[in-house]
Amino acid sequence: MPLQGCIGWGVWADAPLRQELIGQVKTHVGHADGVLVCDPSGFPTSGRESVGVPRQWGGRLGTVDHCQGAMSLGSVSRKGQSLVDTRLSLPKAWTKDQARLDKAGVPKASRASRTRHQLALEMLAQNGTALAHRWMAGDDEMGRPAWCRRRLAALGERSMLAVPSHTMMRDLETPAPAYGGQGRPPQRPWQGVATWTTALGDAAWRRLDVRDGSTGPLVVEVVTRRVVSRTQRRQHGDEELVVVIRSRDRAQEQVVPVDDSLSNAAPETPLGELARVAKAAHRLDECMQRRKSEAGLADEEVRHGTGWQQQHTLSFLATWFLVRDTDRGKKWTPAVTLPQMRQGMAMLWHEACQCGTRSPRLQECQQRFQRNALARFYHGKKHNLLAPLNLYKRQC
Numbered sequence: 001m002p003l004q005g006c007i008g009w010g011v012w013a014d015a016p017l018r019q020e021l022i023g024q025v026k027t028h029v030g031h032a033d034g035v036l037v038c039d040p041s042g043f044p045t046s047g048r049e050s051v052g053v054p055r056q057w058g059g060r061l062g063t064v065d066h067c068q069g070a071m072s073l074g075s076v077s078r079k080g081q082s083l084v085d086t087r088l089s090l091p092k093a094w095t096k097d098q099a100r101l102d103k104a105g106v107p108k109a110s111r112a113s114r115t116r117h118q119l120a121l122e123m124l125a126q127n128g129t130a131l132a133h134r135w136m137a138g139d140d141e142m143g144r145p146a147w148c149r150r151r152l153a154a155l156g157e158r159s160m161l162a163v164p165s166h167t168m169m170r171d172l173e174t175p176a177p178a179y180g181g182q183g184r185p186p187q188r189p190w191q192g193v194a195t196w197t198t199a200l201g202d203a204a205w206r207r208l209d210v211r212d213g214s215t216g217p218l219v220v221e222v223v224t225r226r227v228v229s230r231t232q233r234r235q236h237g238d239e240e241l242v243v244v245i246r247s248r249d250r251a252q253e254q255v256v257p258v259d260d261s262l263s264n265a266a267p268e269t270p271l272g273e274l275a276r277v278a279k280a281a282h283r284l285d286e287c288m289q290r291r292k293s294e295a296g297l298a299d300e301e302v303r304h305g306t307g308w309q310q311q312h313t314l315s316f317l318a319t320w321f322l323v324r325d326t327d328r329g330k331k332w333t334p335a336v337t338l339p340q341m342r343q344g345m346a347m348l349w350h351e352a353c354q355c356g357t358r359s360p361r362l363q364e365c366q367q368r369f370q371r372n373a374l375a376r377f378y379h380g381k382k383h384n385l386l387a388p389l390n391l392y393k394r395q396c
Helices: 002-008 015-028 098-104 116-127 146-154 193-198 271-278 280-293 305-329 338-352 358-382
Strands: 035-044 055-057 064-077 080-089 135-138 159-162 168-171 206-213 216-230 236-249 254-263
Touching (some): 015 080, 015 305, 064 280, 080 280, 080 305, 116 146, 135 280, 146 236, 159 271, 168 193, 193 236, 206 271, 236 271, 271 280
Parallel strands (some): 035 135, 135 159
Antiparallel strands (some): 035 064, 064 080, 206 216, 216 236, 236 254
């Protein structure tokens, strides 16, 4: 019960823990070409008194149900990925009910009505300078409103945000309709991204080998065009770069999920760079799934406003520990060193030429291997690294 009270509704500062986490992520994951990813999430929770629970779209849950909505911020680079911060999104019905906010223990600084896009911009303003990055990325909820993409461009951020497949746009690289000489000159037609993609020929796509997969190279096809999108008020938007990436199964030559994005990057941006940024959000999904499965967030039932933020901070720390522990496991020392290989080859030649008895030399070699393995074991323990393979447990 004391532990549940400490996590569920106890008053203690979790901000220093998040700052320490950001500092470690900056050291181990930060890179000049990194990507900051905004990831909206839904957490199924029932009960009218649970903080921030309405009946709403659950994002990655794929359904409308009683859940808590949140926006998380993560850092992704060539060196790794990690979640660093999160904010709870309160519906308008909650922000107007002061008695309900008091009972749920929502901090006064978090009681204003803010959309998930506004929460993402707040986290960017607070943590963006501490985390080295070159790109901002997000899913189609982040990229849907044109004002959010325009806001990121005004902040000097190079963004690439996914958009729904029905987003309307005009292709600026297609010839304009011929003018008949009367009335207003005709303009290029508005098209949905999915409709425009379907009409493309095979020659428009560029094939890239992104990385090696378990069954062979992962192949994607990319197409980019300069376009003008239409805002939610049916107004003419800014000029942007549409990026459509589709994955292809090399074995069966079948097209699998398609990612539609809009970016404020220059048209000459390399296609490999755009593909890397588009996949950054998918890499952050691994952290989110690990956070729910291995860090226990899928089973959390915190109903208090302060406890919700603290619970998520602790889950960030637990997930980061798992990420670092996995990385340390990749730093194993060689099981056999070069001097040991030379000694082993000499022993084999000695035995092949029948220059001595076999058992004493095998016993001496086994003892040396045991001493070296124990030395590496205690070296790894002293420096907080996983121990290498315990060769002394093997039978020579």
